[in-house]
Amino acid sequence: MSNKADVAVSYDISNDFFRLWLDERMNYTSGVYDEGPHAPTDSLELAQMNKLAILHDYAHIRPDTRVLDIGCGWGANLQYLAVDRGVREVHGITLSDAQHQEIVRRRIPNVNATVCDYRDYQPPVKFDAIVSICMLEHTATPAQVRAGEHMAVYRDYFRRAHEWTQPGAHFALQTILRNSIPRNRKDIEDMAHITYTMFPGGFALRLAEVMESASRYWEVIEVKTRRLDYLRTCDEWVTRLRRHETEIRERYGDRVFEDYDRYLSACVTAFDKHYVSLAQYSLRRL
Numbered sequence: 683m684s685n686k687a688d689v690a691v692s693y694d695i696s697n698d699f700f701r702l703w704l705d706e707r708m709n710y711t712s713g714v715y716d717e718g719p720h721a722p723t724d725s726l727e728l729a730q731m732n733k734l735a736i737l738h739d740y741a742h743i744r745p746d747t748r749v750l751d752i753g754c755g756w757g758a759n760l761q762y763l764a765v766d767r768g769v770r771e772v773h774g775i776t777l778s779d780a781q782h783q784e785i786v787r788r789r790i791p792n793v794n795a796t797v798c799d800y801r802d803y804q805p806p807v808k809f810d811a812i813v814s815i816c817m818l819e820h821t822a823t824p825a826q827v828r829a830g831e832h833m834a835v836y837r838d839y840f841r842r843a844h845e846w847t848q849p850g851a852h853f854a855l856q857t858i859l860r861n862s863i864p865r866n867r868k869d870i871e872d873m874a875h876i877t878y879t880m881f882p883g884g885f886a887l888r889l890a891e892v893m894e895s896a897s898r899y900w901e902v903i904e905v906k907t908r909r910l911d912y913l914r915t916c917d918e919w920v921t922r923l924r925r926h927e928t929e930i931r932e933r934y935g936d937r938v939f940e941d942y943d944r945y946l947s948a949c950v951t952a953f954d955k956h957y958v959s960l961a962q963y964s965l966r967r968l
């Protein structure tokens with residue numbers, strides 16, 4: 683799985699860098715444009731709020747629900763739950779020091795966020811709900827996938843989530859899906875750039891792998907794929923990135939701009955050509 687150094691490559695360049703092209707709350711995962719309280723919308727900001735509202739409902743969260751967000755990023759979902767939805771106890775873990783600094787900077791009430799590898803996590807309470815937004819992709823490395831060791835890693839992730847929760851708990855999960863392999867050299871090289879340069883240690887799962895590994899511990903209640911929402915989100919990200927090209931080149935170097943421009947453009951192609959998709963799941967504890 684991605685270790686701390688791998689995660690630093692993906693998330694620790696600079697919080698101000700990500701602030702330039704993500705939405706204002708810094709969600710680093712797909713928004714939802716056509717469903718949710720603000721749908722339909724063309725705004726990335728509102729699409730991100732739709733996504734968080736949908737996952738809130740998938741996890742059956744109420745103000746007195748104790749929630750854990752596994753892989754909580756810069757805290758967008760923690761803030762949404764604690765501030766916008768009045769949830770009184772929200773916990774989050776991330777493996778990125780920079781992300782944790784941003785969460786602390788926000789001083790969000792009722793939020794307890796720590797830098798912790800999920801494999802070392804000792805939960806202070808039993809949770810009533812879990813949310814995990816595009817973190818499962820970090821759990822098994824490409825080498826583990828090639829060696830056939832990945833399913834045990836995914837099952838272990840769902841087993842831990844089961845162990846950390848109360849009977850009756852719900853789990854709102856979002857993952858990128860690996861669908862098909864590109865047939866031309868440029869797309870193959872661009873996909874390798876995303877996997878090995880931008881997100882070292884991570885690998886997207888197939889839908890069947892998520893279903894099979896989750897189902898020993900969690901009943902799958904609902905699954906919705908949202909390929910076009912992620913295409914639109916990446917398209918917006920690359921537009922915003924390019925709007926800040928001069929500043930990014932000056933402050934972070936040409937290599938950073940070029941790597942991110944290539945990766946985000948390749949994501950648009952990958953969603954467009956069905957190489958990858960996105961899924962959201964509502965799971966109930968067995």
Ligand SMILES: C[S@@+](CC[C@H](N)C(=O)[O-])C[C@H]1O[C@@H](n2cnc3c(N)ncnc32)[C@H](O)[C@@H]1O
Nearest residue numbers: 709710711753755776777778799800815817820
């Ligand atoms: C693509 S980001 C998504 C962040 C956030 N959920 C969002 O929607 O913006 C993946 C997150 O998983 C976290 N992560 C990766 N590996 C981890 C691990 N082993 N333990 C805990 N968190 C991890 C990263 O630190 C990052 O916050």
